[in-house]
Amino acid sequence: QVQLQESGPGLVKPSQTLSLTCTVSGASISSGSYYWNWIRQPAGKGLEWIGRLYTSGSTTYKPSLKSRVTISVDTSKNQFSLKLTSVTAADTAMYYCARGESPDVFDIWGQGTMVTVSS
Amino acid sequence: QSALTQPASVSGSPGQSITISCTGTSSDVGGYNYVSWYQQHPGKAPKLMIYDVNHRPSGVSIRFSGSKSGDTASLTISGLQAEDEADYYCGSYAIGGTQIFGTGTKVTVL
Numbered sequence: 429q430v431q432l433q434e435s436g437p438g439l440v441k442p443s444q445t446l447s448l449t450c451t452v453s454g455a456s457i458s459s460g461s462y463y464w465n466w467i468r469q470p471a472g473k474g475l476e477w478i479g480r481l482y483t484s485g486s487t488t489y490k491p492s493l494k495s496r497v498t499i500s501v502d503t504s505k506n507q508f509s510l511k512l513t514s515v516t517a518a519d520t521a522m523y524y525c526a527r528g529e530s531p532d533v534f535d536i537w538g539q540g541t542m543v544t545v546s547s
Numbered sequence: 548q549s550a551l552t553q554p555a556s557v558s559g560s561p562g563q564s565i566t567i568s569c570t571g572t573s574s575d576v577g578g579y580n581y582v583s584w585y586q587q588h589p590g591k592a593p594k595l596m597i598y599d600v601n602h603r604p605s606g607v608s609i610r611f612s613g614s615k616s617g618d619t620a621s622l623t624i625s626g627l628q629a630e631d632e633a634d635y636y637c638g639s640y641a642i643g644g645t646q647i648f649g650t651g652t653k654v655t656v657l
Contacts, residue, residue: 465646474550474636474648474649474650474651475585475636475638475648475651476648477638477645477646477647477648480646488644490548490645490646491548491643491645492548530581530598530599531640531644531646532579532581532582532583532598532599532640532646533581533583533595533598533599534583534585534593534595534638535595535598535604537592537593537594538592539592
């Protein structure tokens with residue numbers, strides 16, 4: 429079955445760039461028509477959608493984060509990635525990658541990776 | 548783009564039914580039949596329970612059902628069980644092709 433696994437540094441300094449990767453197993457990231465998403469959750473708080481990448485390569489981002497976010501794909505590694513620039517403490521959160529068959533549905537999630545922004 | 552509004556907590560006794568509301572605007576919940584619900588147990592990733600307002604993914608108990616009226620969507624859990632104790636989040640497709648989540652509801656089984 430399809431599985432997702434997030435990876436990346438657990439600690440990022442303020443003003444630097446947060447970079448995470450989601451590795452997809454059990455299916456090719458470039459086959460079918462799927463949406464590949466990044467979602468985050470600060471400790472004890474709610475979910476926040478960051479953005480998505482469609483199989484075609486098109487992207488959509490949360491407006492308030494758009495100037496700092498890039499989601500890209502590496503089909504050779506069957507991975508998609510998140511880059512968030514100029515991070516602050518407010519970006520400290522559990523980061524999840526998730527797949528959806530439509531833009532509004534997240535049916536497969538990774539286990540999440542915790543990222544702390546601190547000097 | 549503010550989060551959708553959910554009650555902070557809802558509780559019920561085993562066997563009872565509870566309903567969680569999710570209120571948005573005509574730019575999200577009210578404008579599209581693309582509301583989903585997620586269950587999250589502590590320390591775990593969210594799990595899809597309902598999509599497109601009232602559709603259940605394969606494997607999700609029929610005790611979970613969804614509905615929508617105007618700008619408010621609802622998740623009903625019938626025959627409440629101890630394992631249903633968790634946080635629940637609604638989500639909606641929104642204008643501009645974005646996605647917005649609710650504030651979350653903690654369900655307690657008494």
